[in-house]
Amino acid sequence: MLIDQCIKERRSVRKYTDKEIPSSVLKELVDLSRFSPSWKNTQAVRYHMIKNPEIKKEIADHCVLNFDFNAKTILRCNTLVLVTVVKQVSGYEEDGSYSTSKEDRWEMFDAGIASQTFCLAAHSKGIGSVILGIFDEEKIRQYVPIPTEERVTNLIALGYPLDTGKSAPPRKEVSQLLQIID
Ligand SMILES: Cc1cc2nc3c(=O)[nH]c(=O)nc-3n(C[C@H](O)[C@H](O)[C@H](O)COP(=O)(O)O)c2cc1C
Secondary structure, three states, rough: HHHHHHHHOEEOOOOOOOOOOOOOHHHHHHHOOOOOOOOOHOOOOEEEEEEEEHHHHHHHHHOOOOOHHHHHHHOOOOEEEEEEOOOOOOOOOOOOOOOOOOOHHHHHHHHHHHHHHHHHHHHHHEEEEEEEEOHHHHHHHHOOOOOEEEEEEEEEEEEOOOOOOOOOOOOOOHHHOOOOOO
């Protein structure tokens, strides 16, 4: 798939078939995502993948801040990815001080880049994905053994799409987004 097509045709997918995503394919997604750029190439992003239906149900029932829309997506998906970053790496100097005035926000930046790479890789393999930002990190820790040195940045629900070819939600025009300074 050409990169332009992959970028334009990727959609957030929230309804999936029952088809299993093989673990070998999940590994391929991480194999591609690990080539994302990162702060000083520190590669602090990690992926915890939940296939277990009981754990997914606990997360859907207790860890979405009462946002039922996300609960339904999590129950429907084949695999739920918890994207994390190892704390105090991205945006930090070796002595533990912040490198810039953006302080620790580079952690979210790295996780965002990696998540987009992951979702594009999924789309190129016919797998639907949606990034989920509405969740309760502390509650998720009650159900999934996330190492204490990692912070959960976002979730990604995955599954083979029930409907394909959805058109994109409206996008702003380039002229609204771009200033070129000659
Ligand atoms: C940081 C971030 C958080 C998001 N959180 C949610 C979420 O909690 N639930 C959800 O259904 N979609 C979520 N989305 C998906 C957006 O709603 C979606 O990307 C947007 O509507 C554009 O649609 P598209 O991805 O199909 O182009 C999130 C996307 C991003 C980038």
